[in-house]
Amino acid sequence: MHLFLLGVSHRTAPVDLRERLDFSSRDLSAAAEAISHRPSMSESVVLSTCNRSEIYVASSDPAQAREELVAFLSDYHHVPAQSFQPHLFALENSAAVAHLFRVAAGLDSLVVGEPQILGQVKEAFQTAAGKQCVGPVLSNAFRWSFGVGKRVRTETALGGGAVSVSYAAVALARKIFGRLEGRRVLVVGAGEISSLTAQHLRGQGVGEIVITSRTHAHAEALANEVGGRAVPWDSMINALGSADIVMTATGSQRPIITLPQLQAAQGHRRSTPLFIIDLAVPRDVDAAIGEIEHVFLYNIDDLQSIVEENLSRRMAEVERAEAIVNEEVTKFMAWQRSRTAVPTVVALRQRFEAIRRSELQRLEGKLGALSPEARARVDEVTRLIVEKLLLEPTEQLKALPDEETQAAYTEAVNRLFRLTDDEPLDYARGKRSESPKQT
């Protein structure tokens, strides 16, 4: 049985195509179910996020599975196959496992190390598991991938540091104020970036968001959107006096908050910290304000450079994360092979045990005179001999380096001990056969 993966991602397909092949707006579990009922596939998980649509299946015939999956994608999304086929990528076995681990670790994400993807992988797996669409092949690989995702996050700084301007601003606010609950926010300018940052701040539980804009209607619209309060442009300076966090993003050509204005608004006695985020170009806030002891003034360039530093720090961790993924792929494949050795090992043990029993039975006449304790001892000793003889071959079979060697050894062992032969061996057909039918 092979692990096979077919999909599109931000690396292979443009956004409009990804949108057309997106599963997330539709019933994921129904899709997984529909796939796993196809003849060439026995298991399936559908992973669909805004940057990828990937189908993982267990199949005995990957070439056949590929054809069926292409046909399925075309039918399901009503998209002609030739429009997306050049953008598809298909991976098998260890390459598919490596891809899954990289995705779970956040290495394949658009923003490297972003935290949501691991949850999305888990969700995709659980959805499929809920519909009984997963078996041993996919559930082992997916469960292992959760561990890899977690390991990469704890052992590397791949997910460390804010990588967007608005997150960087929120992270800074938290380092200044600790918890943001109850903090008062003043938003000056009601554009898109204001909205984004205000929403992040709202998510941190800030107390009050006051919004002002030259166009009062814009301020009101944003206030409705983020649950804030719009105030007229004229009262901005008043609002400045009581704010803890001020965020400006207007299109003004000249500074709208100057040092005298701020001093007038705050009085000279104020000593609680004031965090000013100036996201406007040209700047909205007079740079001299940053000289005041309790004011922390960050402009868009400062935040941008934090973001870039964090991104480069993440990129520096990519190599370590990739090393962890490779290590885990090797471990996983070795574990998989050791599992494929299990039937051979079991058959080998059964064969040896059968020989042991038949020999004991053959000697029944001679052993009959022994006391029950001595009989038990003989039984024990023979069992131990068999155990010891099998110990090393069992270990060796489980630790074979690759699939080819594995197949060759399995074949050799099967042949040497006639394990696949259903007919009992000659010595098992002793004078007194163990088969109840023959007695």
Added chain:
Amino acid sequence: MNTLPLLLYAAAGVAYAIHFARRDAAVGRTATTLLLFGALVHTFVIGMQTMEVRHVPFANPSRAVSTFVWLFTLSYLYLELTTDERAMGVFILPLIVGLQTIPALYPGMEYQDAVLDSPWFWVHVSSLLFAYASFGLSGILGLTYMLQFKEIKKKHLGYFYTRLPSLQVLDVMNSRAVAVGWVFLTFGVIVGGVWTAQARGIDPTDPNLQAMSLDDPKIFVAMLTWGVYSFAVVARRTLGWSGRRAAWLSALGFAFAMLNFLAINYFVTTSHTFY
């Protein structure tokens, strides 16, 4: 007897440093466990010494240092366990280990004198030691505040930025530590004054008691320390001296306190020479 707690503190110090550098939660828990264990053993040591001389050992400077380290460790553990902030440990532990080396190397004998056999004396010393422990915390908190403030203000978000608590948390903890320390310092000084007056009535010829005045270096520096912290407490409330100014004041105050507690105790003969 003070060596075993020292070793445990040193081990905890190493663990706190590793925790700080690598931000590994498991190492952090190990550090706290080691410190708790060290404090427990130290409690036992102090308990033994108390039973030996029938009062908490602090009439000898080395033993007083040991008792101070014990109170300091307990205060820090209280702070850590109530705020769940372990980052301060890396700054606190060197102080703990450094000070604990003194009683471990020079155990000293506890001095016993009839003049010290008064409950006033024990209240006096224990209040002051507890005040110093609080000031120790506030001093370290002030130092870390300055480190964090510098990185955020200068926009160089680096090593300390990611590891230290927020400015607000550091400032609030600092203000509490200073307030608690100030209350105990004030109380301890008043009790000391009352006790001196009483003791003079009992034994007016005792040279130590004769020397109890502001001319005495120990008392002078103690009053200076009290002045610094009183200003810190008042300035925070009336002048709005929080944040970096408060951090500076608490570091300055702690420098005075340590000067008094170590340098003057050991090298300058003062009114408080009971050994």
